[in-house]
Amino acid sequence: MAIDFRLTTEQRNLQEAARDFAQNVLAPLVPDADAARDPHEAFAKTKPAYVESYKRGFAMGFLPKEYGGGSVSNLDLQLVAEEICAVDPGFATTLLVNGLGLMNVAWFGTDAEKEKWLRPACTDAKGEYLAGWVVSEAAGRPGGTANFDAPQPSPTGIGLTAELINGEYVLNGRKYWPCNAGGWDKQGADVNVCIVRTDKTKGGKEGLSAILVPRGTPGFRVEKVIDTMGHRLCQNNSLVFDNVRVPEENVISGTKGNGDLVISKAFTWSGPVAAIAAVGVARAAYEYTLEWAKGNTAGGAQPIMQHQHVGYLLSDVAMKIEAARYLSWKSAQYLDLYDSEGHVPGAWSKIFGGETCVEVVYTCMRIMGVNSYDRSHPLEKYMREALCFPIYDAGNIGMQRRKIHGVMAHDSFDPRAFVDNKAMIFSKDMEGLDTSPNLVETGRPPEPHKAAA
Structure with missing residues (x-):
């Protein structure tokens, strides 16, 4: 029979390697990091474990081998993730978000783009490289991210805009909840993969794209690190983009007008x-x-x-x-x-x-x-x-x-x-199903509930 739940020798070795890392490298630092009152301090305390995970191939193992990654299958990734998450899923989220961001380059990028962005991520001599996945936005009216594929133009849906001016995209707006995006020092991840609205006149199925914003780009700043109830060993951020300028070629080629498909595929992976x-x-x-x-x-x-x-x-x-x-x-x-x-x-x-x-x-x-x-x-x-x-x-x-x-x-x-x-x-x-519910009076919030006297 083709159905066989037994692990191969290689998979057993991978599982044991992940278990050894989780129990002997990660577990000793989890109690102190989880107890840290400052959320960025909690994240920063995981850096030694992250560097070791990078050296062992866990941090970028899902990226293609030809650029320095491990080409780990989705199934084999299951074995690694379960062992690490049994100790702390917040730390594992930091590793996962590297993939949420950079796998989009592997899927939608040209060979030149893969060489430019994936190889540095996989060959960092210090083992500190972080990639951010910058999609979510703060709740509001309008605001939030769930209805990213709504048919209405801006300001409905994704609010971070990118306007093409003289060969550069100029980004303005905010993001809320992205992981890793602040980097180890709150000055930014090595690269942030950002879902932006490149055409404000179109809805979510045509108006979105994915743009790469490297660390050190002027106008980008971390407003705060969000203080969460759980998953405290990963870093969630409130971000500000104030006239952030990046070259036009920083748009991942296959994502121009297809940012909706980027979101859907990344969260499928x-x-x-x-x-x-x-x-x-x-x-x-x-x-x-x-x-x-x-x-x-x-x-x-x-x-x-x-x-x-x-x-x-x-x-x-x-x-x-x-x-x-x-x-x-x-x-x-x-x-x-x-x-x-x-x-x-x-x-x-x-x-x-x-x-x-x-x-x-x-x-x-x-x-x-x-x-x-x-x-x-x-x-x-x-x-x-x-x-x-x-x-x-x-x-x-x-x-x-x-x-x-x-x-x-x-x-x-x-x-x-x-x-x-x-x-x-x-x-x-x-896409787009359920994004435009029927309202009695479109555009008006419901009347507040009044308690009985």
Whole structure:
């Protein structure tokens, strides 16, 4: 049979290498970094581990070999990501975001662009190179990013503009939430891959592009590092672009007017990785709680694992983790088959993995009882990390489910394509669904709710 869940010798070695890094390099610095009150300090404390991950090939391993990367498959990336995320998914997000940004050069760039932008990322002698993925914008009216493919022109949708003047693009606007974009010193990542509006007269399907902004470009600044509840070891930023000028050739060639496809494909590629990240956290919570249940009596005569209800709950937890893992694996394999064109299974895995993780961690907390609320145990951290999965990386409600809806509603959708490993083509006419709901009075906010006297 072609179906075989056993890992090859090479995959076992890769898994063990990732586990060794996670347990012996990353884990010792996580408690201190996670406890840092300043969010940038928390991120900066991970730099030694990041440099080591770079040297071991984890930081840029997904980029093409011909430019110095590892050409690691999506499926093999699953093995690395689960081990690192079982220790800390925030740190793993820093690694993932390198790919969210730079894989777009690999997919949409010319050979010359790949040489220019990918080789430096893969051959940094210091091992400190960071790439930012700069898409999200602050909520407001208008504001936010979920409806990036809405048909209306500016100011609806992406608000960061790029105007072509005398051979240069001039960027103006703000971004909110991008990871890595501030760099180790809050002066900028080595390169930021920015989704911008290059044509303010067009909607999201025609007016967006991806532009590379190198570190040190005047007019770019980090307004603040966002103080988040979980994933504290990665860096989220509020950014300002004030007449930032970059050469016209800094637009990734295949993205001109196709920034919508860039967003959709990047968050498709990251879907199974975000899913297996959630599996890693769920696995850590399950294993800790299982050990707890076998050693604590809650004042009774026997450890609580001997009680039927606890045994049943942990059985359910174990089954759900396995289901999430195998959906992640198959989605990753599907992306390997079709050059990361797997918009439905990528989103499926991300949604199922993230929401399962929240459920699993909460179940584990219920089993431990109030002791799980004690920060001397790791459950409170696992819950802080878990709550991020359904809302980050193209949130499950805002973008991922809407993307699935767009594909499934299209006449070309084959409901058996995933199970049969057939190609599912994604096109612009699958975008835009649900972006323009019917309003009683378009353009006017609803009346505020008034409590009864």
